[in-house]
Amino acid sequence: MSTVTWIEHGTEHTARWRSENGAPPPARLEVVADEITANAALRRLRSGTALLWRGDYHNARQLLTAVGRRLDQRRPPEGLRIAELFRAHRDQRAQRAELLGRILVLLEPGARLGLRRAPDVAAACREAYGEPTEPTLVSLPELLGVLGAWQWQQQGVPVPALGERIHPRHSVFSPSRSEYVDLVARAPLPAVDGGASAFDLGTGTGVLAAVLGRRGAARVVATDLNPRAVDCARENLQRLGLADRVEVLEADLFPPGRADLVVCNPPWLPGEPTSALELGIYDEGSAMLRRFLKELPEHLTEQGEGWLILSDLAEHLELRSRAELLGLIEQAGLEVVGSDSTPARHSRAADARDLLHAARRQEVTTLWRLRPVARTTAV
Template structure:
């Protein structure tokens, strides 16, 4: 069912298709806003649930969005009594901010044209994110800015030292900006030479780990994902890197058919519900992907093969998972730990003392767990 929004303009009721990557329902009340709108008024209306369809200058809309953001962030969440409560308060504050800022809307007209003064040409970025143009569509300005930012990432790419090349993320696919997990896979000891012909990369995303495995000498790598966007992104990157003859991208599923000498999985690290498309790369509801990997590993490994689990312990520091639960899950799946390599995060948030989750982030360790079948 196609959702629509309705508003009145020059005493005429108009409507447009509604789209939200976060599955936000269409706003019930929409009014037209332009350069005369004050930030305090916009913020108050957005908090009350009214959406503002912008028809003024594009750069003024961006300034208004920043002014609304500052007003939201004045009410920072109080620290929790423990890390778990702090996490939930932080998530609640982020959800509120997304709701309020998401009520400043723009209209993409025929062919994704953004007909605002001083507006950039957004058509190619929207085609990459949404596919072929449809009828006029209303989206939030903050979503459009995300689409434009993703377009720039896709054009420029992210340099991956382990590959000596760039990976080009697509919209809605988690970018490999946190390179420590890539380095773990690039440097971990490989299985015995007789057991390194085939590899699986589960939840491949951009395809970066599949490419690392191919560069490390595996003759055949199968990369899987459940996201159509990730599958298209991985195929694009495999082609760019000249690895299409050795890396097959398959899905949507977790495990492909057959067995492999090495099976690598870098699941989302936080067992909580994502609230946006991009957050699927960080949040794994109830640890579903982690459990799926562990319990399917033994039946997909060749004799003497290994499974590599790349996982941050941030969830442990936040009180969302314990080390005992992880080790118990490994044992229950008929697996044993061969070895473990650790690394510390290098991203700026790890040292940002203003981050409400700073204590947990500062203690975070990312590990590569080398797993083998018991017996």
């Protein structure tokens, strides 16, 4: 882990550098406090200077908001195709995140934030980082994300299909969009004496595995490559009383063996993720989608069925066509034997101020029921 050294009041200070999204340590650092204006801060950030905040905590948050508003005034040029607009918008958001990520705070040993009116951040930081034993520099936006994730972990996210709350953990994608969960809750399970066996690939919080367990699947194996997600899913399933029915494994997509039902909700947009949370949104080259389809037949029982849950937002953004998706299904030797769809219900779909509103308001999420062509039976 890198260290950062700076001079403050004539004394040299050193701290560990921590960045969850892999941002490099700052080459230049300036200590600032309440007197700095948003315009002055933005000039320094654009010059490549990181700002170590030593003033009031709430004033730091206000500065972050004010600088963010100034950055949001830049808009992509008119007349871009929707795919070009999406890429320009994403580039601008990445640049915005990079600049705001140069506003830093210092965590003292024990994860104490020594700013006026600062909250107690120790428990949230221990959950995200472990026990900090030395001074650590983190960006203020990252710290706010850690605090938000901790609040979600404590309070949980209501899941109507379960009638329960699911508790996400830091860097594990939250099931705040319930429409894909509802699709899994109402799709017909394969009819198997004694109950179907199921795999839930990329389980995250374990929400879909929990739905399958509650619906009567005899045995569910849930997998995830992220160790934090594995721990998170296990905690949720234990809390829901399903630990005896659902096993959670750290695995790269498929577990060993075959199942009557294999469920996969891959990231919906082709693109390179830039943080741990974006791994739940972006799938570079549609790699996870392609692999799921290609390997699905060898993991299904004789009458088994695969469920692919996928938003069509990528189609409306011209990032992947419906013909391309259907072509991937056909190339894998699979056939669609049923589907169920639901429109997007999240707030962005109704926000006309969103640059991508034209695409978002058309978004539909579909559960595709797939079987190998050679074994397809009438439905």
